[in-house]
Amino acid sequence: GENVEQHPSTLSVQEGDSAVIKCTYSDSASNYFPWYKQELGKRPQLIIDIRSNVGEKKDQRIAVTLNKTAKHFSLHITETQPEDSAVYFCAPPAGGTSYGKLTFGQGTILTVHP
Amino acid sequence: DAGITQSPRHKVTETGTPVTLRCHQTENHRYMYWYRQDPGHGLRLIHYSYGVKDTDKGEVSDGYSVSRSKTEDFLLTLESATSSQTSVYFCAISEANSPLHFGNGTRLTVT
Numbered sequence: 001g002e003n004v005e006q007h008p009s010t011l012s013v014q015e016g017d018s019a020v021i022k023c024t025y026s027d028s029a030s031n032y033f034p035w036y037k038q039e040l041g042k043r044p045q046l047i048i049d050i051r052s053n054v055g056e057k058k059d060q061r062i063a064v065t066l067n068k069t070a071k072h073f074s075l076h077i078t079e080t081q082p083e084d085s086a087v088y089f090c091a092p093p094a095g096g097t098s099y100g101k102l103t104f105g106q107g108t109i110l111t112v113h114p
Numbered sequence: 115d116a117g118i119t120q121s122p123r124h125k126v127t128e129t130g131t132p133v134t135l136r137c138h139q140t141e142n143h144r145y146m147y148w149y150r151q152d153p154g155h156g157l158r159l160i161h162y163s164y165g166v167k168d169t170d171k172g173e174v175s176d177g178y179s180v181s182r183s184k185t186e187d188f189l190l191t192l193e194s195a196t197s198s199q200t201s202v203y204f205c206a207i208s209e210a211n212s213p214l215h216f217g218n219g220t221r222l223t224v225t
Contacts, residue, residue: 042218099213
């Protein structure tokens with residue numbers, strides 16, 4: 001199965017700073033790379049995803065970069081705001097190509113201080 | 115909320131009792147999933163369904179069974195609940211080549 005490691009496990013930044021979370025995976029067949037955000041007591045919500053034929057994708061203050069050779073992808077948040085405080089999960093697929101059978105990382109707790 | 119309703123939202127039960135959690139969707143999506151979330155483990159796939167009466171096991175399926183008799187409903191059953199099954203259970207849905215969307219979760223406590 002897919003082995004997923006996410007770093008760091010906790011990240012504390014000042015409002016306006018950038019935050020970067022890295023996810024490494026083991027299955028070279030993986031071709032879909034999503035990031036989920038989960039606020040306290042809420043459900044996980046997809047914030048950005050990338051397919052393997054693209055190296056980078058950006059959506060306003062959020063971006064994801066992919067390095068398939070090294071088998072890692074990263075979440076970048078610029079100009080952080082207090083409402084970005086949450087747990088972030090990477091979740092590459094178990095078995096390569098599924099969009100639903102995902103292997104979640106352990107999560108990164110991001111705290112943005114005003 | 116992506117048209118997903120989980121019931122009940124909270125449940126406390128005793129060890130050895132059967133428990134059924136329900137997931138209902140209004141999106142007519144083909145694929146449905148059950149995940150559990152525990153501290154230190156992220157979310158882990160229990161079972162999933164790719165159509166009516168078509169189900170398969172996930173990473174942590176022992177002690178759980180599922181049924182899908184209608185497109186809109188996916189049931190998760192704990193035949194004999196154990197304390198290790200205390201967790202938050204999330205149902206999720208997707209279509210082919212589209213992202214996963216989660217319900218609001220069911221918090222289950224087994225005493």
